[in-house]
Amino acid sequence: MTRAEGEVPAGPRAGGGAPADLAGRLLGWAVRLLPPAGRREWGRAMQAELAQIESAAERRRFALGCMRASLTQPRLLVAAGYPSLMLGAIAGTVVWTGRVTYAPLRAGLIGLVAILLALSWLARRPGVFGPVAEGLAARLVRVGGYLLVGASAVLTIHSLRLATNSLPEKAGTGVPIITTVLVLYTVAFVTVTARGSAAGMRVLAIGGGCGVAAAVACLVPVLVFPPLPVSSAWAIAAIATAGCAAALISVSRSNRSGDAGRPALTGVAGVAGKSDLAGRTGPVGQSLIALLCAATVAALLIFVYVDVLLQFFPHWVPDTSPVNVPAANRLDNNRRGAEDPYFAILLMGGLLAATLSTVIIATRRPQPGRPEPLQPGAPSPPDLLAHEWTHG
Amino acid sequence: MVRRPSRQTVVVLSALAADPATWRYGYELGQEVGLKAGSLYPILMRLCDRQLLEHAWETDAPPGRPPRHLYRLTAAGVRFAAETAPVPPHDPVKDLMKSPVKGPASPLAQAGELRSAW
Numbered sequence: 012m013t014r015a016e017g018e019v020p021a022g023p024r025a026g027g028g029a030p031a032d033l034a035g036r037l038l039g040w041a042v043r044l045l046p047p048a049g050r051r052e053w054g055r056a057m058q059a060e061l062a063q064i065e066s067a068a069e070r071r072r073f074a075l076g077c078m079r080a081s082l083t084q085p086r087l088l089v090a091a092g093y094p095s096l097m098l099g100a101i102a103g104t105v106v107w108t109g110r111v112t113y114a115p116l117r118a119g120l121i122g123l124v125a126i127l128l129a130l131s132w133l134a135r136r137p138g139v140f141g142p143v144a145e146g147l148a149a150r151l152v153r154v155g156g157y158l159l160v161g162a163s164a165v166l167t168i169h170s171l172r173l174a175t176n177s178l179p180e181k182a183g184t185g186v187p188i189i190t191t192v193l194v195l196y197t198v199a200f201v202t203v204t205a206r207g208s209a210a211g212m213r214v215l216a217i218g219g220g221c222g223v224a225a226a227v228a229c230l231v232p233v234l235v236f237p238p239l240p241v242s243s244a245w246a247i248a249a250i251a252t253a254g255c256a257a258a259l260i261s262v263s264r265s266n267r268s269g270d271a272g273r274p275a276l277t278g279v280a281g282v283a284g285k286s287d288l289a290g291r292t293g294p295v296g297q298s299l300i301a302l303l304c305a306a307t308v309a310a311l312l313i314f315v316y317v318d319v320l321l322q323f324f325p326h327w328v329p330d331t332s333p334v335n336v337p338a339a340n341r342l343d344n345n346r347r348g349a350e351d352p353y354f355a356i357l358l359m360g361g362l363l364a365a366t367l368s369t370v371i372i373a374t375r376r377p378q379p380g381r382p383e384p385l386q387p388g389a390p391s392p393p394d395l396l397a398h399e400w401t402h403g
Numbered sequence: 404m405v406r407r408p409s410r411q412t413v414v415v416l417s418a419l420a421a422d423p424a425t426w427r428y429g430y431e432l433g434q435e436v437g438l439k440a441g442s443l444y445p446i447l448m449r450l451c452d453r454q455l456l457e458h459a460w461e462t463d464a465p466p467g468r469p470p471r472h473l474y475r476l477t478a479a480g481v482r483f484a485a486e487t488a489p490v491p492p493h494d495p496v497k498d499l500m501k502s503p504v505k506g507p508a509s510p511l512a513q514a515g516e517l518r519s520a521w
Contacts, residue, residue: 050448052472053444053447053448053472055469055472056429056458056471056472057429057440057444058469059468059469059470059471059472060428060429060430060440060471060472062468062469063428063430063468063471064430072439072440073430073439073440074440075440075441076439076440076441076442076443076444077440077441077444078441079439079440079441080440080441080442080443080444080445080448083441083445084445
């Protein structure tokens with residue numbers, strides 16, 4: 012009575028049936044939505060069941076049910092979810108910037124979001140940017156990086172969408188600069204966490220952890236003792252501390268485990284695992300990656316919370332306006348004055364992010380099935396780099 | 404850890420476990436348990452993925468009709484169905500009727516004690 016599993020018979024219409032009615036056509040579409048691997052057989056099972064049903068109404072009900080089953084397949088939802096999310100973000104930006112009267116500024120803000128979304132889409136595909144490496148640390152750094160870059164983009168749009176003065180300057184200079192800087196951060200976060208990245212899980216955990224720890228440690232006194240300091244020296248100190256701490260921890264960990272270039276199975280908080288294949292750089296190279304990663308994370312995180320405090324919490328805006336500035340303009344003037352040193356922090360972090368991306372791309376591991384073109388017998392650039400770092 | 408199945412999955416499991424040796428058709432199974440295809444097929448797919456359900460194609464389909472998919476529980480599926488089988492609803496009146504009234508330990512006596520405690 013039964014055929015062995017895996018032996019899939021010919022389709023329901025193999026015997027040559029009558030032309031499909033509405034239910035048959037609907038079910039045909041439902042079957043096409045099912046992923047070919049492992050699920051298409053279920054589509055043929057549904058079609059065979061439909062062939063047994065006589066009543067037209069019952070056939071329609073059954074086909075509709077099958078369509079629902081196809082549409083709610085997790086793989087389809089994931090596949091459709093990401094593009095929907097991206098389209099939703101673009102649509103949201105278009106609506107949100109509806110009150111921007113200066114068209115080039117509005118186009119620039121929409122372009123900022125579109126470019127960041129395009130990068131995140133590229134980061135899901137095999138290549139320099141992706142997909143994300145196996146490991147909790149890589150996922151956390153990538154998701155955290157996306158959140159920080161996304162928050163920066165939202166804060167930028169929020170501050171510029173109601174702007175009324177210097178609009179051409181903002182559209183022609185401000186938005187392109189912030190777009191470039193946020194692209195640098197995004198590229199750094201996706202390259203360092205990509206599958207071919209030389210950064211091991213341990214290094215990512217150390218770098219991300221030190222960056223967040225330093226930024227949060229500095230946030231506490233800022234929250235307790237408002238307003239924000241006028242100078243951003245404290246933020247520079249925090250970024251430097253984060254980088255140095257990450258480098259030192261990375262070196263000490265690699266000394267303890269013997270060789271940072273080998274798979275680290277004794278990682279930080281259990282996040283290092285067998286996927287930690289940081290085999291392209293020596294301990295010094297891994298420390299440099301940890302340093303840059305920590306400093307980049309700290310710089311962006313500090314910028315984000317400072318910008319939140321400046322935009323939404325007037326109590327934290329330092330009073331730097333001259334006495335002759337009228338009270339009505341005072342807050343805006345103070346805000347503009349306070350933002351500049353912290354924007355410099357963002358730019359500095361962008362340069363660190365660019366350096367991190369350069370190091371990661373230079374030391375990238377070749378991906379399986381994508382051999383890198385090499386001269387016969389010549390060491391690859393990453394090997395040379397690793398050699399220099401390891402042997403001075 | 405195995406996640407507790409949904410109520411609908413339990414109903415499907417119970418229907419299949421009623422006669423575990425028999426191969427069942429999807430459409431009839433859906434009618435028996437009162438589930439539409441949109442709910443039934445995802446359940447069957449999940450059960451197959453977890454190797455609680457085996458499936459096969461009919462070999463003796465009537466001419467002009469495509470062979471149908473058949474389903475039955477695996478040994479693991481039968482065990483899982485037994486573990487997740489719904490407990491019959493507790494009916495205190497029925498319990499009282501069933502229990503012989505003898506001595507203070509009987510449910511009726513306990514009920515009386517409870518009533519007096521109110």
